[in-house]
Amino acid sequence: MDFKENNAKGIERVILHVDLDSFFATAAQQTNPNLRAKPVGIVKAKGRSCIIAASKEAKKYQVKTGNTVIEAKKLCPSIILIPADFEKYEDITYRFIEICQKYSPLCEVFSLDECFIDITETEKLWGNAVSIALEIQERLAGEIGDYLTCSVGISKNRLLAKLASTQAKPDGIYYLDQKSIFEALDKADLTDVCGIGDRLYRRLVLIGVGDFKTLRACSLDFLYKHFGPFWSKHLYNLARGIDESPAIPTEEIVQAKSVGRTYTAHRNLYKKDEIERLMRNLCEEASEKARKMQLAGRYVSLALRGAETSFYGHKTLKTYIDDGKILFKICQTIFEDWLGKYIRFCGVTLSMLAKNEYQSIPLFPQDQRRGNLIAAVDSINNQFGDYTVFPAQLLGTEIIRPEVTGYFGDKTYRLKFLHTL
Amino acid sequence: METLINESIKVWAVFDSGISPVAMNWRNRLIKFKKVIFTSNSTKGKTKIANLVCTNNNAAYELEYNHQNFAWTLKKIMPKG
Numbered sequence: 351m352d353f354k355e356n357n358a359k360g361i362e363r364v365i366l367h368v369d370l371d372s373f374f375a376t377a378a379q380q381t382n383p384n385l386r387a388k389p390v391g392i393v394k395a396k397g398r399s400c401i402i403a404a405s406k407e408a409k410k411y412q413v414k415t416g417n418t419v420i421e422a423k424k425l426c427p428s429i430i431l432i433p434a435d436f437e438k439y440e441d442i443t444y445r446f447i448e449i450c451q452k453y454s455p456l457c458e459v460f461s462l463d464e465c466f467i468d469i470t471e472t473e474k475l476w477g478n479a480v481s482i483a484l485e486i487q488e489r490l491a492g493e494i495g496d497y498l499t500c501s502v503g504i505s506k507n508r509l510l511a512k513l514a515s516t517q518a519k520p521d522g523i524y525y526l527d528q529k530s531i532f533e534a535l536d537k538a539d540l541t542d543v544c545g546i547g548d549r550l551y552r553r554l555v556l557i558g559v560g561d562f563k564t565l566r567a568c569s570l571d572f573l574y575k576h577f578g579p580f581w582s583k584h585l586y587n588l589a590r591g592i593d594e595s596p597a598i599p600t601e602e603i604v605q606a607k608s609v610g611r612t613y614t615a616h617r618n619l620y621k622k623d624e625i626e627r628l629m630r631n632l633c634e635e636a637s638e639k640a641r642k643m644q645l646a647g648r649y650v651s652l653a654l655r656g657a658e659t660s661f662y663g664h665k666t667l668k669t670y671i672d673d674g675k676i677l678f679k680i681c682q683t684i685f686e687d688w689l690g691k692y693i694r695f696c697g698v699t700l701s702m703l704a705k706n707e708y709q710s711i712p713l714f715p716q717d718q719r720r721g722n723l724i725a726a727v728d729s730i731n732n733q734f735g736d737y738t739v740f741p742a743q744l745l746g747t748e749i750i751r752p753e754v755t756g757y758f759g760d761k762t763y764r765l766k767f768l769h770t771l
Numbered sequence: 772m773e774t775l776i777n778e779s780i781k782v783w784a785v786f787d788s789g790i791s792p793v794a795m796n797w798r799n800r801l802i803k804f805k806k807v808i809f810t811s812n813s814t815k816g817k818t819k820i821a822n823l824v825c826t827n828n829n830a831a832y833e834l835e836y837n838h839q840n841f842a843w844t845l846k847k848i849m850p851k852g
Contacts, residue, residue: 381809381824382773382849383831430772438822441811495809735815 363470364479365597367503367511368450368486370442370463371520375405377442378432380495389413389429391422396433397616403434406520436753442494443754444769449489453482458597459765462758466508468597479504483523509593510534513543531591535562545588550581565589606762609639609647610699613750618656618692625654625693629685630678630743631750632698637674639752639760640700641728642767646670646709647700650680654688655695661688666702670709673724675741773849782834782843792825792834797845803827822846 370376374392379385389408391401401422404413411426422429443462451457453476456468469482476482483502490498499521503514510526513534518524526534540546540554540561557576559565566589573582587593611632619625629652640646648671651664663684671677681698712718727739737749754764781796789810794803804825811822819838824831831849836842 381831381833383808383826384772384849384851437813438811441813731816733816735818738816 361470362506363468364473365505365508365511366453366465366467366469366479366483366486367460367508367515368446368465368467368483369501369503369512369515369519370446370490371499371501372403372406372409373442373463374403374434374439375408375432376498377438377495378435379405380497381435381438382432385430385432386497389426391417391419391426391429391431392434393419393431394434395616398433440754440764440769442498443758445494446490446500447765449486449493453486456597456599458599459758459761462754464512466511466597480523480525487521487523505531507591507593508595508597509543509545509588510591513538513591516542532562532566535566535589535591538562540565543588545584550585553577554585562589600765603762603766606643606645606703606760608699608701608703609636609643609645609760609763610651610697610701611635611639611750611752612653612695612697614695615693618694620692624747625696626678626682626685627743627747628696628750629681629698630674630741631747632696633678633681634674634737634741634744635750635752636698636700637672637677638728638731639763640672640703641706641724643703643763644706645703646672646706647703649700649702650677650684651697651699651701652681652684653695653697653699654685654690654693656690656693659690661690663687670704670706671700672706672709673720675720773847775847776845777847778845780834780843780845782836784836790821790823790836792823795832795834795843795845802832804832 375390378390378392387407389411390405391408391413392403393400394402399419401413401415401417401419403415408426408429413422413425413429419431439462446463447459447465450465450467454467454469454472458466460466469479473479473482476485483504486502487500490500501515501518501520502523503511503516503518503526504524505511505514505526510531514524514526517534517537541548541551554565559568565585570582570586573585577585613628613632615628619628648667648669649664650667651662654661665680665684667680677698677700712721730739731737736751740749758764778797782792783794784790784792791807792804794801805827807823807825808831809824813820813822821836821838823834823836825834830851833846835844835846
């Protein structure tokens with residue numbers, strides 16, 4: 351079952367894109383029937399000011415992800431704000447993935463609430479693509495929650511399948527065949543498809559390209575002149591619905607290139623010690639992830655953001671590390687170059703990862719003791735829960751615990767090491 | 772809309788293909804459930820925790836069951852209306 355082989359034989363693929371509708375908000379409505387059929391906005395935690403998900407009822411009022419709470423309340427005064435429950439979302443995601451994986455081994459987990467399923471070779475086992483889509487919808491409602499719905503796009507490649515599911519929302523199925531491709535593209539905004547982000551979109555608008563019809567009218571030479579060899583071909587293909595990327599199953603996800611954690615604080619952090627405590631917390635999580643994956647890294651980066659200031663610093667080390675304390679010490683040195691007044695956002699990343707067997711064996715007794723201590727702490731935390739034992743520096747603070755993110759940025763870690771399906 | 776409780780309770784439940792709470796004793800009140808509308812699982816270390824949302828005519832109740840020590844906790848109540 352090889353995508354390239356099928357391609358060489360001229361066999362047209364059949365790809366499903368399954369996308370949970372308004373995932374976080376619908377999950378909240380599933381668990382609290384009082385919220386059903388009402389406009390709901392999910393915030394990260396009580397008191398936070400940003401909407402991270404909106405229910406379909408709230409979306410009717412144009413409330414969307416990224417709105418501030420004030421904006422959302424202006425658009426929809428009756429909106430109900432609910433704090434996120436990432437543990438629940440994570441559990442639903444794994445069960446959703448299990449359902450999708452039943453239909454083909456070529457099931458790609460694209461994000462927390464989206465999967466691509468390549469059913470080219472397996473479609474005939476279940477009748478046809480539409481019956482698979484219907485079955486997935488039924489199983490989602492029957493096995494996970496009767497208020498949860500998903501939209502399914504079916505087409506010959508990932509790009510078009512995702513476009514189709516967007517246009518099928520909510521709770522719909524859309525089979526996008528060859529003759530409807532341009533019609534579907536022309537109905538969509540440029541940023542509706544994967545592959546055109548804000549920056550590329552702005553550059554397109556600058557040259558007078560605001561939709562797919564206009565983009566399709568541009569020749570490859572014209573696009574080459576404005577966007578260079580890579581992006582010109584990419585845009586040319588996008589405008590025609592051409593996409594040869596395969597659905598990559600979990601087993602084939604490449605090893606993580608970096609581990610890290612970012613956090614936006616509830617309030618501005620002015621004092622050096624509170625910023626450092628936050629950094630230490632994030633360093634512990636990043637290094638613990640690395641150790642769980644049996645990796646170590648030697649490129650450390652620190653990102654900080656205040657009101658109008660952004661700071662990014664990094665250091666490349668000569669040796670590999672996976673110790674949260676050492677990672678923090680490096681971040682502290684990088685932090686010395688920060689000149690801002692306060693921060694709101696902090697991100698720590700450890701990259702240039704390699705197997706931790708490449709770490710040099712500690713020669714000195716204090717380093718060996720440190721290694722044994724870390725192993726013991728990991729063992730206790732694995733048994734009794736994250737941060738059962740934690741650095742004394744974090745005493746008295748509300749510890750930031752690991753949680754899943756909407757775009758599933760650490761899916762390599764979660765799918766291959768934390769929750770093996 | 773919802774009230775956080777986080778109190779220890781006694782629960783009568785059927786353990787079959789899943790866990791189906793039938794009733795609970797909370798603050799000496801017997802509360803019967805009509806339906807389980809959602810279940811999810813999480814872990815705390817190696818301990819499996821089940822979260823169940825049960826409803827009756829008055830409210831939805833979120834319960835937590837600790838598989839390690841068999842303890843039940845009433846996490847929150849979401850009254851109807």
